[in-house]
Amino acid sequence: MKIKLLAVSLMLASAFAVAPALAETKIGFVNTEKLLREAPLSVAAQKKLEREFAARQQELQKLAKQARELQAQLDKDGVTMSDTERKNKERELGNHSRELQRQEREFREDLNLRRNEELGQIQERARKTIQEIARAEKFDIIIEQAVFVDAKSDITDRVMKALGGK
Numbered sequence: 001m002k003i004k005l006l007a008v009s010l011m012l013a014s015a016f017a018v019a020p021a022l023a024e025t026k027i028g029f030v031n032t033e034k035l036l037r038e039a040p041l042s043v044a045a046q047k048k049l050e051r052e053f054a055a056r057q058q059e060l061q062k063l064a065k066q067a068r069e070l071q072a073q074l075d076k077d078g079v080t081m082s083d084t085e086r087k088n089k090e091r092e093l094g095n096h097s098r099e100l101q102r103q104e105r106e107f108r109e110d111l112n113l114r115r116n117e118e119l120g121q122i123q124e125r126a127r128k129t130i131q132e133i134a135r136a137e138k139f140d141i142i143i144e145q146a147v148f149v150d151a152k153s154d155i156t157d158r159v160m161k162a163l164g165g166k
């Protein structure tokens with residue numbers, strides 16, 4: 001019993017010794033998801049990617065439309081076509097569909113690669129900006145994930161504003 005009481009006393013004493021140090025610690029929070037989604041730099045990067053890939057996107061839509069038209073023609077006229085003609089149209093549709101799938105896959109891969117490049121650049125700039133704010137405002141720690149964050153600790157908007165000015 002005395003050992004338990006001593007252990008509890010030591011735990012309480014250590015908690016009270018640590019409490020003043022924690023009270024002096026300045027903690028900040030950055031919502032990186034919001035930052036990467038809403039920062040002017042992120043929005044500009046997304047628009048840049050859309051412009052960069054717009055022509056390829058339109059080409060894919062054109063190919064998809066052609067495949068739908070070929071399928072519709074086969075559905076409509078397939079019963080009246082000769083076997084050879086129908087087989088040729090089916091082969092053409094199959095080739096067209098494979099080409100469309102290949103181009104869509106390449107498009108997604110290229111888009112993801114470019115998106116990751118842009119995201120990496122934004123993350124690097126955001127990290128530097130967060131560090132600058134942390135040093136300037138004398139934060140002891142900046143966290144990115146939390147279950148609960150008091151609004152006074154959230155510096156996400158300040159980081160977005162600082163990123164927008166760069």
